[in-house]
Amino acid sequence: MKVRLENLTKRWGSIYAVRDINLTVDDGEFVAFLGPSGCGKTTTLLLIAGIYKPTTGRILFDERMMNQVPPKNRNVGMVFQSYALYPHMTVYENLVFPMKLKRVSTAEMKERAQRVADMLGIAHLLDRRPGQLSGGQQQRVALGRALTKQPDLLLFDEPLSNLDARLRLSMRAEIKRLQIEMGITAIYVTHDQVEAMTMADRIAVMKDGMLQAFCSPDELYERPPTLFIAGFVGNPPMNFIEVEVVQRDGVYHAQRPGFDLPLLPERGAQAAGRGRVILGIRPEDVAIADEGIAGEVYVVEPLGRDDLIDVRIGDTHVHVLADPTLNLRLGDPVTLRFNPKKIQLFDPETERSLLWT
Numbered sequence: 001m002k003v004r005l006e007n008l009t010k011r012w013g014s015i016y017a018v019r020d021i022n023l024t025v026d027d028g029e030f031v032a033f034l035g036p037s038g039c040g041k042t043t044t045l046l047l048i049a050g051i052y053k054p055t056t057g058r059i060l061f062d063e064r065m066m067n068q069v070p071p072k073n074r075n076v077g078m079v080f081q082s083y084a085l086y087p088h089m090t091v092y093e094n095l096v097f098p099m100k101l102k103r104v105s106t107a108e109m110k111e112r113a114q115r116v117a118d119m120l121g122i123a124h125l126l127d128r129r130p131g132q133l134s135g136g137q138q139q140r141v142a143l144g145r146a147l148t149k150q151p152d153l154l155l156f157d158e159p160l161s162n163l164d165a166r167l168r169l170s171m172r173a174e175i176k177r178l179q180i181e182m183g184i185t186a187i188y189v190t191h192d193q194v195e196a197m198t199m200a201d202r203i204a205v206m207k208d209g210m211l212q213a214f215c216s217p218d219e220l221y222e223r224p225p226t227l228f229i230a231g232f233v234g235n236p237p238m239n240f241i242e243v244e245v246v247q248r249d250g251v252y253h254a255q256r257p258g259f260d261l262p263l264l265p266e267r268g269a270q271a272a273g274r275g276r277v278i279l280g281i282r283p284e285d286v287a288i289a290d291e292g293i294a295g296e297v298y299v300v301e302p303l304g305r306d307d308l309i310d311v312r313i314g315d316t317h318v319h320v321l322a323d324p325t326l327n328l329r330l331g332d333p334v335t336l337r338f339n340p341k342k343i344q345l346f347d348p349e350t351e352r353s354l355l356w357t
């Protein structure tokens with residue numbers, strides 16, 4: 001099922017929780033709503049579920065206007081951070097509960113519950129109560145309960161936040177696999193960029209109730225449309241360096257005291273003559289090489305597979321991922337090679353990427 005939000009706005013008094021959002025989630029697509037706490041992700045999800053009513057704007061399911069349709073008639077499955085299972089019911093009773101409300105026959109309920117329980121690996125737990133399950137098992141039951149009613153749309157609100165890191169990883173993969181297998185349209189709210197990047201077909205980035213971008217994880221990573229997204233997506237985060245772009249002997253250079261970097265023509269041309277611009281580069285796109293920009297090792301942070309090296313260049317610092325076998329020490333002189341294809345340039349006033357113009 002396709003979900004369309006048109007000029008969707010939700011206001012509480014003078015506070016805009018969601019402001020003029022326009023986007024379409026395609027049939028069978030997995031879309032993540034990503035953004036920091038308070039940016040309006042949950043409010044948008046609850047508007048789609050029908051739990052909140054929009055202040056203005058429209059919500060359409062397959063071109064059907066849904067604004068006035070009560071939540072129980074939207075055929076939406078929801079999975080929350082708190083598992084919200086019924087504590088006095090067994091796993092089986094929890095799984096079939098939504099179907100009872102829809103008057104599904106007992107035989108059909110049994111069959112669907114068994115199928116979902118098999119899929120989620122919880123078939124051996126059907127007689128237990130939620131209190132006798134681990135957090136991960138409870139979250140599987142919550143997911144199962146959302147699936148047994150065969151929803152047209154799955155809505156997730158930070159469903160993995162209460163799980164430990166290893167379990168989060170396996171549940172992430174499982175939710176993604178199930179969603180593809182069942183072909184159900186899914187919207188997944190998270191503030192965790194890794195979750196959004198790994199699970200979603202497209203990511204809607206929100207900030208202050210507004211949509212900042214709606215694009216694929218690749219695009220978001222490779223060509224972030226705003227400075228906020230560039231800093232928010234990716235770990236360790238992108239380096240930002242204030243530069244001026246000038247043309248010398250037919251080549252564009254990004255420069256500041258002690259720093260001079262030739263740019264690819266199409267990138268340089270966007271930024272030349274604008275005065276101050278912000279150059280962005282990810283730590284993995286800067287290499288310690290035989291020649292390049294000279295600096296000095298300021299801090300070494302071992303991350304396991306790589307070392308994160310803070311290199312001081314004049315009055316600025318650049319983080320670089322380096323091979324631990326280089327054994328870099330504080331004060332070592334190094335030269336840095338910036339991958340020219342990975343350089344981002346932003347307007348410091350509008351905070352928009354200059355590569356999208």
Ligand code: ATP
Pocket residue numbers: 012015016017018035036037038039040041042043044191
């Ligand atoms: P989090 O990740 O912390 O849950 P979020 O991005 O989901 O954050 P929302 O819960 O959608 O954010 O809240 C968006 C804004 O709307 C916040 O500023 C919040 O304080 C405000 N807000 C949410 N619900 C209400 C409400 N019932 N009454 C007044 N303000 C609200």
